[in-house]
Amino acid sequence: MRAIVADVEGSITRDGITIHYERYGSGTPTLLLLPTWSLVHSRHWKLQVPYLARHHTVLTFDGRGNGRSDRPGEAALYSMVEFAGDALAVMDATETERVVLVSVSSGALWSLQLCAEHSERVLGAIFIAPRVPFALPPLEHVVLQRFDEVVEDPVGWEKYNAHHWKADYRDFVEFFMGRMFTEPHSTKQYEDAVGWALETDPATVIATHNGLQGCTPDAIGQLADRVRCPTLVIHGSHDAIRSHAQGVALAERTRGALVTLEGSGHFPHTRDPVRVNLLIRQFVVGIG
Amino acid sequence: MRARQPDRADVVEREGVKVAYEVFGQGEPGLLLIPAAPISHARSWKGLVPFLSRHFTVVTVDPRGNGPSDRPAGRAAYGPAEMLADQLAVLDAVALTRAVVVAHCHAVPWALRLAADHADRVSGVVAIAPAIALAPRDEHWAEPTERWADEVDNPTGWGLCNRHVWRQDYPAWPRFFFDQLLPEPHSTKQYEDAVSWALETDPETMIAEREGRDAPKDRHAAEALCRSVRCPTLVIHGTEDRCQPAAGGQRLAELTGGDLVVLEGAGHMPHGREPVKVNRLVKEFVDRIEGEPMRRQVWTRGLRRPKRALYLSSPIGLGHARRDVAVVKELKRLRPELEVDWLAQHPVTSVLEAEGERIHPASAWLANESAHIASEACEHDLHCFQALRRMDEILVANFMVFQEVVEEGLYDLVIGDEAWDVDHFWHENPELKRGDHVWLTDFVGYLPMPDGGEHEAFLTTDYNAEMIEHIARYPRIRDSAIFVGNPDDIVPNTFGADLPSIRDWTETHFSFSGYITGFTPPDPDEVPAIRAELGYHDDEQVCLVAVGGSGVGRALLEKVIAAYPLAKRLIPELRMVVVAGPRIDPDSLPSHPGLEVHGYVNRLYRHLSVCDLAVVQGGLTTTMELAAAKRPFLYFPLRHHFEQNFHVRHRLDRYGAGRCMDYATTSDPDLIAAAVGDHIGEAVAYRDVETDGAAHAARLIAELI
Numbered sequence: 001m002r003a004i005v006a007d008v009e010g011s012i013t014r015d016g017i018t019i020h021y022e023r024y025g026s027g028t029p030t031l032l033l034l035p036t037w038s039l040v041h042s043r044h045w046k047l048q049v050p051y052l053a054r055h056h057t058v059l060t061f062d063g064r065g066n067g068r069s070d071r072p073g074e075a076a077l078y079s080m081v082e083f084a085g086d087a088l089a090v091m092d093a094t095e096t097e098r099v100v101l102v103s104v105s106s107g108a109l110w111s112l113q114l115c116a117e118h119s120e121r122v123l124g125a126i127f128i129a130p131r132v133p134f135a136l137p138p139l140e141h142v143v144l145q146r147f148d149e150v151v152e153d154p155v156g157w158e159k160y161n162a163h164h165w166k167a168d169y170r171d172f173v174e175f176f177m178g179r180m181f182t183e184p185h186s187t188k189q190y191e192d193a194v195g196w197a198l199e200t201d202p203a204t205v206i207a208t209h210n211g212l213q214g215c216t217p218d219a220i221g222q223l224a225d226r227v228r229c230p231t232l233v234i235h236g237s238h239d240a241i242r243s244h245a246q247g248v249a250l251a252e253r254t255r256g257a258l259v260t261l262e263g264s265g266h267f268p269h270t271r272d273p274v275r276v277n278l279l280i281r282q283f284v285v286g287i288g
Numbered sequence: 289m290r291a292r293q294p295d296r297a298d299v300v301e302r303e304g305v306k307v308a309y310e311v312f313g314q315g316e317p318g319l320l321l322i323p324a325a326p327i328s329h330a331r332s333w334k335g336l337v338p339f340l341s342r343h344f345t346v347v348t349v350d351p352r353g354n355g356p357s358d359r360p361a362g363r364a365a366y367g368p369a370e371m372l373a374d375q376l377a378v379l380d381a382v383a384l385t386r387a388v389v390v391a392h393c394h395a396v397p398w399a400l401r402l403a404a405d406h407a408d409r410v411s412g413v414v415a416i417a418p419a420i421a422l423a424p425r426d427e428h429w430a431e432p433t434e435r436w437a438d439e440v441d442n443p444t445g446w447g448l449c450n451r452h453v454w455r456q457d458y459p460a461w462p463r464f465f466f467d468q469l470l471p472e473p474h475s476t477k478q479y480e481d482a483v484s485w486a487l488e489t490d491p492e493t494m495i496a497e498r499e500g501r502d503a504p505k506d507r508h509a510a511e512a513l514c515r516s517v518r519c520p521t522l523v524i525h526g527t528e529d530r531c532q533p534a535a536g537g538q539r540l541a542e543l544t545g546g547d548l549v550v551l552e553g554a555g556h557m558p559h560g561r562e563p564v565k566v567n568r569l570v571k572e573f574v575d576r577i578e579g580e581p582m583r584r585q586v587w588t589r590g591l592r593r594p595k596r597a598l599y600l601s602s603p604i605g606l607g608h609a610r611r612d613v614a615v616v617k618e619l620k621r622l623r624p625e626l627e628v629d630w631l632a633q634h635p636v637t638s639v640l641e642a643e644g645e646r647i648h649p650a651s652a653w654l655a656n657e658s659a660h661i662a663s664e665a666c667e668h669d670l671h672c673f674q675a676l677r678r679m680d681e682i683l684v685a686n687f688m689v690f691q692e693v694v695e696e697g698l699y700d701l702v703i704g705d706e707a708w709d710v711d712h713f714w715h716e717n718p719e720l721k722r723g724d725h726v727w728l729t730d731f732v733g734y735l736p737m738p739d740g741g742e743h744e745a746f747l748t749t750d751y752n753a754e755m756i757e758h759i760a761r762y763p764r765i766r767d768s769a770i771f772v773g774n775p776d777d778i779v780p781n782t783f784g785a786d787l788p789s790i791r792d793w794t795e796t797h798f799s800f801s802g803y804i805t806g807f808t809p810p811d812p813d814e815v816p817a818i819r820a821e822l823g824y825h826d827d828e829q830v831c832l833v834a835v836g837g838s839g840v841g842r843a844l845l846e847k848v849i850a851a852y853p854l855a856k857r858l859i860p861e862l863r864m865v866v867v868a869g870p871r872i873d874p875d876s877l878p879s880h881p882g883l884e885v886h887g888y889v890n891r892l893y894r895h896l897s898v899c900d901l902a903v904v905q906g907g908l909t910t911t912m913e914l915a916a917a918k919r920p921f922l923y924f925p926l927r928h929h930f931e932q933n934f935h936v937r938h939r940l941d942r943y944g945a946g947r948c949m950d951y952a953t954t955s956d957p958d959l960i961a962a963a964v965g966d967h968i969g970e971a972v973a974y975r976d977v978e979t980d981g982a983a984h985a986a987r988l989i990a991e992l993i
Contacts, residue, residue, distance in 0.1 A: 262586055262589060264589060285575075285580075
């Protein structure tokens with residue numbers, strides 16, 4: 001059973017693609033909990049929504065490619081501009097003028113897009129375990145270069161590979177979600193995340209991956225430099241997906257606060273929900 | 289001693305009237321604190337200034353009529369336009385473009401007018417126990433309001449609020465009034481403060497202000513004033529406020545769209561009586577309206593955290609430092625993984641640094657308790673109970689530092705060796721407790737000095753009663769309470785009239801570690817070698833004279849030095865060594881041929897443990913070191929020091945140790961010389977002092993980790 005039921009469920013349609021959104025609670029400012037990589041959908045916020053909705057209006061939506069949103073096939077439809085456009089459309093549909101953005105991982109990209117290009121609609125931005133192309137670890141660089149190659153019997157990060165996804169999507173998902181939770185005793189969080197990933201399909205996930213090709217260090221760096229609102233980066237020291245150094249770099253470039261979660265992995269909002277909830281609330285109260 | 293000195297104290301002068309203000313800290317946001325003058329003045333904010341000024345600029349103003357401000361004559365001088373102009377002049381003088389105004393009682397309408405007429409200068413208003421005509425006042429105000437100008441025969445109670453009474457016997461009014469305004473039990477210090485501030489002004493000033501005050505007289509005007517305020521507001525009001533009805537505060541919050549915090553059971557002076565709560569409320573309010581940017585921080589997942597303890601060692605004297613270091617050494621033996629931080633101040637820090645202990649950087653924010661105690665002492669005289677009472681603002685200031693440290697530090701355990709602030713304010717604000725709490729002390733119970741009479745007995749009883757009620761109501765605040773000593777060390781007294789026996793109560797509520805010496809006294813066969821190492825010869829009778837680390841001991845040193853020539857004639861082999869300590873310049877003491885005077889002596893306890901006689905004050909640490917080492921000694925308890933005169937003396941008597949000397953009657957040089965002659969080199973038969981106290985205490989503490 002869900003801890004809280006949405007007050008409003010609805011959808012918006014942009015260029016024929018339907019996006020499902022939900023609205024919870026009341027109170028200002030409104031918090032928009034952004035989608036992340038569509039390997040998962042908006043249920044990953046399930047431990048934040050009930051608490052935050054007691055203090056704020058909370059908006060969530062399923063990123064295109066998973067959940068109850070459409071799953072278009074073309075990579076071009078998964079650019080960060082499209083995700084940002086979906087966010088604006090959800091805000092318009094709910095008559096929400098301005099929001100505090102909360103993002104996880106790849107959600108940082110659409111959040112930065114909104115902060116830089118639509119600053120009048122953003123009060124502040126929280127980046128949890130942000131995916132930004134700063135301070136990239138060498139391993140990831142190597143892996144991504146081989147994304148479209150055929151790799152026989154891939155092991156470890158070699159499984160981050162389009163052919164492998166088509167051949168054994170579940171194997172990749174289990175590997176990846178295993179890396180998400182570096183904290184001991186994370187079985188439930190792991191099962192949840194695997195389940196959400198299996199609600200979409202490999203072709204869609206490949207499209208989402210290819211849709212972000214334009215996110216170069218220069219492009220994202222320029223967006224980060226244009227952020228003027230208060231920001232907070234929350235990053236685990238044991239994040240095996242996006243290194244802690246990326247969070248540090250984003251906090252520096254946006255001149256924001258940095259909270260290091262010592263011992264945390266890539267999805268601290270699911271693994272340490274109480275601390276992350278309180279940090280979100282503290283940030284929102286602090287920006288007045 | 290004040291917990292926080294102003295960075296700047298100055299006056300603004302308008303039309304010949306000087307209004308004083310003080311500034312603490314710098315930068316924006318700023319807070320302007322306005323007391324309800326002239327019956328009070330800016331010192332009434334003493335519980336708030338040290339804490340708030342660590343976070344914001346704090347400006348306190350003494351409105352005309354009391355404190356260092358002028359007391360102009362005539363009611364016209366106290367009209368609303370004058371008060372408003374004074375406050376604006378202060379804001380200009382301190383170059384604050386905007387401020388959050390915190391006001392008490394009838395200063396609240398001044399603050400509201402400032403916010404309404406100068407909205408650009410006021411970013412928020414905190415109204416504490418506001419005096420505003422939004423709700424009917426309590427019935428007891430009816431008569432004084434009606435008969436204010438009448439000549440009343442034999443007035444009593446609220447009838448003392450009368451112009452003629454004030455002219456005849458003004459002190460009667462504040463004495464009655466503040467008794468009513470502090471209905472909370474155990475408010476003696478707050479009451480004394482409030483009355484004394486009221487008596488710093490005069491009846492004509494009080495009358496002029498009261499008659500000149502132009503607060504909105506009726507509900508309609510008061511509502512109009514409230515509606516003209518646009519900034520955020522916070523109203524703090526006690527339910528037992530007999531000066532201003534809480535319904536008025538509630539209405540003020542409604543009309544200004546502000547927040548209301550009701551303090552259940554509180555009277556009219558919550559900033560004095562509940563300083564911790566009010567500090568936190570004001571800070572939360574300012575943070576909210578000004579925005580508090582988040583800082584860089586690290587949070588460690590629960591299961592990854594090292595076990596950590598925060599140790600607080602009473603800084604009054606050096607005695608606790610060494611015993612606490614000994615306890616920590618034993619504790620680390622039992623729990624090697626334990627990390628210990630110290631929240632400590634000079635002179636304790638000097639011992640800790642020498643031992644390589646880790647001192648928390650927030651220690652720098654602590655107001656110095658040792659300096660306060662020194663400031664309270666005069667010739668061999670320290671009324672330590674009253675000195676502790678007058679340390680109230682330092683204790684609040686230091687508690688607020690401590691609380692921030694424990695809230696950020698993720699400590700498993702707080703160990704307080706007579707950390708009065710922690711123990712008291714956690715009992716007063718039990719929702720703030722973090723981590724387990726170990727309380728250590730070597731005495732229980734405040735005892736009155738005989739010459740303090742009934743009033744002092746009333747005060748010590750009241751303080752003891754509060755402590756007993758604290759422990760009865762919140763047994764969860766002390767997870768472990770350790771008495772540094774044995775049940776027989778406890779004085780035979782009671783806590784006061786109708787209160788239990790100190791020994792019975794302490795045996796019920798404490799564990800006993802035995803005495804903690806902090807060092808192992810030498811065996812008799814080791815003594816010659818140590819004497820040789822220290823340069824004391826077999827043919828000498830060595831008399832050490834020491835007064836500890838404070839400056840309180842100068843008078844005793846001078847008396848003993850004066851006795852030296854007489855004593856030397858009595859005992860030709862006498863070698864007298866005077867240790868002045870770090871706070872007394874040895875060159876400032878009288879000298880005699882053959883008399884040795886030193887400043888600081890490292891590891892003085894080793895000298896004491898091999899001397900032939902010691903002359904000391906009545907402090908527990910030094911006398912027990914001598915008892916443990918079985919050396920003869922004369923000790924002079926500080927006058928009016930209840931702990932030295934009762935608790936320590938009782939304990940020494942139990943050990944059969946030392947000869948107690950009364951400074952008032954036996955400090956003549958010839959009497960001292962005779963006593964030196966009587967006791968030097970004598971064989972003693974003291975009861976053994978245990979050497980496993982630190983290990984015992986550590987075992988008790990380790991149970992919690």
